[in-house]
Amino acid sequence: MAAEERKKEEKGRFIAERRYVDDQRIVEPEKLEAGGVDMSGRWGTLVLPRTIEEFDHSLFEGVKRLPRGGKVGKCWQCGNCTAVCPVAHANPMFNPRYLIHIVRMGYQAEIEKVKDYVYLCSGCGLCSAACPKDVDPQGVMIALSIAFKSGRAKGGR
């Protein structure tokens, strides 16, 4: 675990203005060869752009097929769910409205950043009572946690 932690800390340490860049956007291949020359190490560090270059709805379509995810397509991003969610008030990384949108649009780097927070959902159901579009966000959180676990989060970038 300690080694893992260290690796995380050292990630992208050669990048000037490192604090501008999210962890998820730094790619450091263990071994990199170009034209027969070994480029491993700092020369191989890649910073992926923040710009969204693709909309990919494959994960979203998968969520729609899960038992409690079926109504997710009705969401219009009003934020009523987040407004009443006790967990969202305690931890800004958990936001049911936001989770639904990034999954809908397939923003992979964002998904990687926040997907593990989906398990913070307490299952209290306040959101589903408040949602004006009958999306059942509480159920959607369950569906999302299943989708993320089964590796379906690995759509396109």
Add this chain to the structure above:
Amino acid sequence: MTGTVLVVGGGPAGLRAAVDLADFGARVLLVEKRDQLGGAPVRWKYRSLAPDFTPTEEVMGPLIGFCESSPMVEVHKGSVVEGCEGSVGDFTVKVRNEADGTTTEHRVSSVIVATGFEHFDASVDPRYAYGRAPNVIGINELEAMLKEGRVVGHDGRPPKRVAFIFCVGSRDRSTNPWCCTVCCGVSIKQAIEMKQTLGDVQVYMIYMDIRTVGLWEKLYWDSMEKYGINYIRGRVGEVYYTGEKLLVKGEDTLVRGPFEVLFDMVVLAVGIEPGPGTKQAAGVLGLKLNEYGFIAPRQPNVHVDSGRDGIFLAGTCIAPMSIEETLSEGSAAAMQAAKVLKKTVAV
């Protein structure tokens, strides 16, 4: 004294006023600048009307048919009003046929101005590449494609991914600051029709706010819930033609995310603005324009009242509005003209 009412403009508002007055027993002189009655819905070949997908002919056909055939309505197409003298109850107007230059003189009891609007010309705003890149079209042009049942790009192929950009030439200091009120609903109606026509197409609505007012809201709900149309909140900064596809640059403001995504077709929700016809009619009739170039009623809450006795207003020459509102305004203006007739023509 004369029992005739002059109606300037043969769009939905003017036609409705003419039909009501003729039904009421008045003679109508209907002057239309173009060679065709029907206004924007006929000129741009609208496939159907929001909010209920009513075929355009169902709404416009009876009005046009009536005016073309009724002995009570004298239609002057390709014509404009050139002069207007006199006062309420007895105006003398000159009507000039623009094709042959001939002028006729008529005596009328009152005047209804229904000169309508023009679509915003998107080539004025270079951001959207309209007129420079292929497959960037306006909602006005898409209507005709939908009507034909053939939605294709310049290469003849149906698009797989389409972006609608809302508020083009609306709500923007550099062009027109007002809201065109109908283009959200019209764009959504078209997105649904595009899905119905093409089936296999991804549609993205890039919007700042969705203003589907009143009962038009159903369009918005259905587009999401029944047709899986995607919504991205933001405003587009640039459309760039790569030689093959259209790169659309904007921000998804729900995630703080700038995007640059490729599309096959971009549809611009071009707004409503006052056209040269409205300016011409206002000039001849001595009516005031507001800061935007629409005709200013005496009092903004009472559209029919032009501020000049015996001259009444109806429709989009006053402000942007839908056809359902335009038609009611035509009837309301006809009522004012009827009141003048009752007072001045011997009963």
